[in-house]
Amino acid sequence: MDLRDKLKEVIKERSLAMTIPEAEKLAGYVGRMPTPLEFHLFDTMWSEHCSYKSSKPVLRQLPTQASNVVVGPGEDAGIVRFCTFSGVEWDLVVAHESHNHPSQVLPVEGAATGIGGIVRDVYCMGAKVTGSLDLLRFGDPTGVSGERTRAICRGVVEGIWKYGNALGVPNLGGDTRFHEGYDDNCLVNVVALGFVRHDRIAHSFVPEEAHTEQYVLILTGKPTDDTGFGGATFASADLSDTAEKGAVQVADPFLKRVLSEANRVVLEMLFEKEIPFGFKDLGAGGIACVTSELAAHGGLGIHVDLDEVPISIPGLPPEVIACAETQERYGLAVPESVAEEILDIYNTSFELPRLFPGASASIIGRFTEDPVYKVVHRGIEVAFTPINCITEGIVYDRESKSSPVEVIEPDIRPVDPPSDLRKMLLSHDGASRSPIWSYYDSEVQGTTHFRPGEADACVTVPIKGCKAGLAVSGDGNPWFGQLEPFLAGAHAVGEAVRNVVATGAVPIAATDCLNYGNPEKPDVFWQFCRGVEGIAHACRNLGLESGREHPLPIVSGNVSFYNQSLSGGSIPPSPIVAVFGRIDDFTRATDMSLKTQGNVIVLIGPREDEFGGSLYYRSCLGHSGGKVPLFRGELEYEMARFVLDCAEAGISQSVHDISEGGLAMAAVEMALATRKDARRGVILSKGFTDPVFLYSETPGYLIEMLPEDWEGISVKPDFASVIGRVTADFSISSDIWKLNLSEVLEEYSTLLDRIIWREELSE
Amino acid sequence: MTNKPLVAVLQFPGSNCEYETASVVRESGMDAMIFRWNQLKELSDSRPDAFILPGGFSFQDRVRAGAVGAKEEIMDLVFNEALSGKPVLGICNGAQILVESGLVPGWENGRIESALAANHIHGRSGYLSRWVFLRANERALKISPWLRMIGNDPIPVPIAHAEGRFVFAEKDNNRISECMALTYCDENGIETADYPVNPNGSFMNLAGIMNREGNVLAMMPHPERAFWMWQIPPWIPGTWGDRRNSLQHDPALAGSKGPGALFFRSLADYFELISREDQ
Structure with missing residues (x-):
């Protein structure tokens, strides 16, 4: 059997996610048939979840x-x-x-x-x-x-x-x-x-002092088991069946809380004594990733002894000990000279072994000048690879094909504000x-x-x-x-x-x-x-x-x-x-609850006819629409500046942004947030039945201000205008329609509880 | 050398409110030190004047919330100090530990006569975070070092627990009324046994119980989370809501004390009284 077939067989047998060319690349790195541990380590490091192999070139566009x-x-x-x-x-x-x-x-x-x-x-x-x-x-x-x-x-x-x-x-x-x-x-x-x-x-690499002083790797926390074995690979695959439950880890907040307290004491001690160290949590790829990354990113190698790893299930194979994603563990790279003192904090002061069966801090590795990643289990070498290969990563150029969605708009847009608002407030997304x-x-x-x-x-x-x-x-x-x-x-x-x-x-x-x-x-x-x-x-x-x-x-x-x-x-x-x-x-800081009757409601952001994906279309017309609101960068910036200036001047009594359900929903939400012994509402002064005015999701804000504060703004921007007033009536209205909010409050507040938790599904 | 009273805040494995609790004690003019569960010698050497068992999930709520913490050696010391009359407060998980240790209601030394059962009331069961209103019992106001400044106004504080329903082995109303310290009520001080005024189904709307002497108080709500005015939600009704809202955008909001501060001010006041009596 040639190498390619052998690799193919291992991939199948071990349910790895790596491709055959990837396995060949790995075999090239180690110069022989990779060990099981090497297969699993690289399978994790080259998973989409860890390597960003498809996304990396695209992510470079983000301003960081x-x-x-x-x-x-x-x-x-x-x-x-x-x-x-x-x-x-x-x-x-x-x-x-x-x-x-x-x-x-x-x-x-x-x-x-x-x-x-x-x-x-x-x-x-x-x-x-x-x-x-x-x-x-x-x-x-x-x-x-x-x-x-x-x-x-x-x-x-x-x-x-x-x-x-x-x-x-x-x-x-x-x-x-x-x-x-x-x-x-x-x-x-x-x-x-x-x-x-x-x-x-703290940084997640061994410090350069490790070139001149012997550093060791302390593993602390929960004893290693087989949970989460293959987790990163699982996160990077289709959810084809539910037989992969073993790849989900088991969490323990109790142990995490105690560990966090112990870590705090350890880190404080290291900083007080000015001892450089490296610190990293164990996530995807478990011990294998944390040891190789701490070493590689610091320009060193590491020699890991799996027999020193506290485990809770006897007889685990080395690749499972090294790659399982057992929760609540950290790796700490410190000089050998302070290691005992640190172990003592975890194991004696914070009693990890007493509080959680098998939990403890142990020295499991030594950093080396030789830039190789070496793992030993029961005296046998189970991984030996140049360390840079592990963190070097892998990149794919994926094909992209423009596939815009065809825009379809509804033919008619009936408007009945009390009924529309009721529907939106009592929708899954609006409640x-x-x-x-x-x-x-x-x-x-x-x-x-x-x-x-x-x-x-x-x-x-x-x-x-x-x-x-x-x-x-x-x-x-x-x-x-x-x-x-x-x-x-x-x-x-x-x-x-x-x-x-x-x-x-x-x-x-x-x-x-x-x-x-x-x-x-x-x-x-x-x-x-x-x-x-x-x-x-x-x-x-x-x-x-x-x-x-x-x-x-x-x-x-x-x-x-x-x-x-x-x-x-x-x-x-x-x-x-x-x-x-x-x-x-x-x-x-300003909250969203309406404060005082007679205050004006200022609309920031002109309304546009763009209803794609809007709550109004979905809840009232049963239509998803097509034209999504545009993102107007300069206007967004100017609006935000204005809102911040008002906050700075202390004239915003309450503020709420306009998003799902548009201006009318925003006003209703501000009313619903009021004190039960000081209910407020809004009366709108225009746009009584215009869907664009009431429900458009063009970005914007509503600000409640004292009338004199609004008048006092010397240069009012074009995008700001008064559209209503605060009333002492718990409702939203115009002069031709009105919705009493006390009629919907209870249903609005409890809708998700009734559907999700109580399973009350009557229509 | 400071002569401020020292309050020991006990950290059990899984406690998670120890820092903010110690902080509000200091803000109330007393000293506070946090002691880890196994720092028995340090605790006994520093001779604290009072003890607080803070909120959290000690020992993962194994068996029952508070049950394992109550059996820790450090609790023997707290037990003896409590019997000697020193003030002891348990908040949330701390209350669960006090109940499980038999310190409250403490009808018979060390016997567990009450428990904090899982929240259960028509309308809502399970873990619940919510602001509630409390009222102190008249006798408790007079005798408990933790309640002397509470007054008669209903006070808003938050709860956050899954097991906060006081139940008793014997429903002896006379004895229970003797240990009543805090009850749930609405913003007008009216008690009802219905959700959400009673948020968890607690017997006789109890939010906190004490021992007969009143020096040991076990309460489910979190006063340390209502210590500052700015911690109160903007929608809180009633007089505390008025006070809070009158400070909207006022720099004084930062330093104004909220209703939860009354519990700690009560303790500071109690120590002042003692030191005056001593002189």
């Missing part, structure tokens, strides 16, 4: 540099400067990932490990994690796969609260959308953020998200100012004593994605920026997660390319921090391909973006 960027994409998380307080410079650390496939197969575990993985990425930069967001996309909960969709939705929410709440990281919302295109493939995107002192950033948020702990750590749903973005006050507030929002509209992939990308940035700006915060960084179908299909790859172009275009237009010529930087992100249905149809192109903003004085 700006004057505030400390660490751009490349390490576990991105870092930007945040503020200086009492002489200490604080940086914001952000990471964004998907856990789509695991969540479809095992929703509770999949969603939980999604949070587990993303918070580790932020922890391992040396940061304290101070928030997480979940961007969720589910199928149609009352459609053909409704029963499964509802179960997945319940499971995902359960996984999120069980993990995040126990860990003690406040949940800062995110968004949830329902679309039948996700019936067979839900999306669970997760964002984590944290703060680190600028002089105490209150509070049934979901009620499971999340948004207030642990005691830093939360605006919780999910109170303002367009959550606002926290993360640094004790410092007035700087952080605002964060994540967005992405699948209905736009389905019709126009470029605009879906641009508006994902645009809406997240608007949400942050609405609170009065200036966007300082963004992250993205790009969720698409199979990139080997040219039409899908085109959707992906257009989405990235859209994101890049919007970021270049919305650099609000240091002027328009500087982009909003994308500092971290993730690509998730192969999201598709059982029949092979792709999900709607789903670029999802999170934007992070800073407000220098959080007491100036």
